[in-house]
Amino acid sequence: MKILADQNMPLVEAFFAEFGEVTRFDGRSLTPEQLIDVDVLLVRSVTKVNAAMLQNANKLKFVGTATIGVDHVDSVYLAERGIAFSSAPGCNAIAVAEYVISVMLAFSQENATPLAGKTLGIIGVGNIGQCLREKVASLGMKLLLCDPLRHEAGSLPEHVDVDTVLAEADIVTCHVPLVKTGAHCTKHLIDAQRLARLKPNAWLINASRGDVIDNQALLQHLQRGAGWQVALDVWENEPHILTDLLAYVRFATVHIAGHTLEGKARGTQMLYQAWCQLQGLNADKALAAFLPEPAVTACQLQATFTDADLGRLVHLIYDVRRDDGLLRSRLAADGFDYLRKNYPVRREFSTLTITNANDFAPVLAQLGFAVVATH
Numbered sequence: 001m002k003i004l005a006d007q008n009m010p011l012v013e014a015f016f017a018e019f020g021e022v023t024r025f026d027g028r029s030l031t032p033e034q035l036i037d038v039d040v041l042l043v044r045s046v047t048k049v050n051a052a053m054l055q056n057a058n059k060l061k062f063v064g065t066a067t068i069g070v071d072h073v074d075s076v077y078l079a080e081r082g083i084a085f086s087s088a089p090g091c092n093a094i095a096v097a098e099y100v101i102s103v104m105l106a107f108s109q110e111n112a113t114p115l116a117g118k119t120l121g122i123i124g125v126g127n128i129g130q131c132l133r134e135k136v137a138s139l140g141m142k143l144l145l146c147d148p149l150r151h152e153a154g155s156l157p158e159h160v161d162v163d164t165v166l167a168e169a170d171i172v173t174c175h176v177p178l179v180k181t182g183a184h185c186t187k188h189l190i191d192a193q194r195l196a197r198l199k200p201n202a203w204l205i206n207a208s209r210g211d212v213i214d215n216q217a218l219l220q221h222l223q224r225g226a227g228w229q230v231a232l233d234v235w236e237n238e239p240h241i242l243t244d245l246l247a248y249v250r251f252a253t254v255h256i257a258g259h260t261l262e263g264k265a266r267g268t269q270m271l272y273q274a275w276c277q278l279q280g281l282n283a284d285k286a287l288a289a290f291l292p293e294p295a296v297t298a299c300q301l302q303a304t305f306t307d308a309d310l311g312r313l314v315h316l317i318y319d320v321r322r323d324d325g326l327l328r329s330r331l332a333a334d335g336f337d338y339l340r341k342n343y344p345v346r347r348e349f350s351t352l353t354i355t356n357a358n359d360f361a362p363v364l365a366q367l368g369f370a371v372v373a374t375h
């Protein structure tokens with residue numbers, strides 16, 4: 001059996017080698033010819049899987065994307081061809097939520113203003129939005145939650161509309177899927193008019209898809225002097241991003257919000273599980289067996305630890321400024337995709353065990369750290 005897998009997907013050999021021969025490909029330059037005689041295709045977000053790509057796929061039984069987003073896959077076409085399809089819902093939700101927390105704490109430090117008391121607006125309260133909502137629950141922030149689909153389904157009674165979020169939140173973060181048509185279209189959900197609703201000193205974060213915010217409109221607002229602080233992980237027209245924006249964006253990263261080692265590896269594991277289910281097999285391989293020991297695993301707090309140290313602790317595990325620095329120093333020389341492919345290892349908060357947390361135990365546990373109870 002032939003398995004074709006994106007070269008940026010970890011652990012494919014560990015999970016899939018028992019089923020056949022694994023060959024790797026470059027996600028952006030896959031051609032239809034490479035799909036001849038292939039049984040299983042495993043992609044990431046940069047590969048368009050559609051009728052044109054699959055025109056020569058004579059044996060394809062299964063397509064898996066090790067991502068949350070599915071806007072690059074024509075799932076209707078796959079269903080018509082009888083090709084099974086699976087994505088990896090929630091695989092890197094923790095990573096994206098931790099990216100947002102790192103951004104907010106960095107903004108908080110740089111502006112010498114605490115997060116407590118601020119209003120955080122979350123647009124899209126699915127796996128990522130919900131994970132973020134839970135992680136920040138002990139930080140003393142007021143939350144405004146916007147998800148019309150969940151509201152209509154009766155699972156988010158506290159929903160507020162997007163215009164209210166934009167007008168009232170101090171921090172706005174986007175976690176919607178990219179949907180290009182229909183009543184809940186999200187392409188340019190935040191357009192020039194909606195941007196104009198933002199508070200003068202708002203912090204705006206996008207780690208969903210670049211097209212959700214009209215990048216030209218954002219640039220024009222910022223050039224005209226809008227005082228927002230902006231963090232963009234995703235951009236319109238990746239990898240050829242609007243570089244004029246960089247001068248106005250405080251934290252600019254190369255679509256890596258979800259790229260913890262755990263998040264990427266979980267994506268592969270979920271495809272392995274989906275493939276096993278399709279084959280009627282037991283999925284008995286565990287992810288933990290394949291993950292390396294993190295470089296830092298334990299941290300003991302001192303009695304002098306205060307609220308102001310929370311940012312330092314979070315940034316010990318993940319500081320968005322590292323990735324902003326990589327983009328700014330290396331984008332011109334190396335390019336967007338090279339930086340994504342060679343992304344330095346990043347681990348989740350849960351890999352750090354904290355002792356002596358005392359009064360900070362609840363907030364740190366809520367954020368996702370492994371807190372050792374003290375008596």
Ligand SMILES: NC(=O)C1=CN([C@@H]2O[C@H](COP(=O)(O)OP(=O)(O)OC[C@H]3O[C@@H](n4cnc5c(N)ncnc54)[C@H](O)[C@@H]3O)[C@@H](O)[C@H]2O)C=CC1
Pocket residue numbers: 068069070089090092093096123124125126127128129146147148149150175176177178184185186189207208209233234255256257258259
């Ligand atoms: N930057 C990165 O590295 C990553 C980006 N993503 C992006 O984040 C998106 C969201 O991920 P999840 O939360 O896991 O997806 P999800 O499908 O669990 O949740 C998305 C939520 O957005 C809501 N939604 C849809 N249209 C909306 C609208 N017009 N206004 C407000 N809410 C709306 C849905 O009802 C749903 O609850 C993904 O589709 C993907 O594009 C995901 C992972 C990593």
Ligand SMILES: O=C(O)C(=O)[C@H](O)COP(=O)(O)O
Pocket residue numbers: 008043044045046066067068069070092255257258259
């Ligand atoms: O899961 C998603 O959706 C994402 O955006 C990924 O985390 C990042 O995409 P790729 O690494 O697959 O390009």
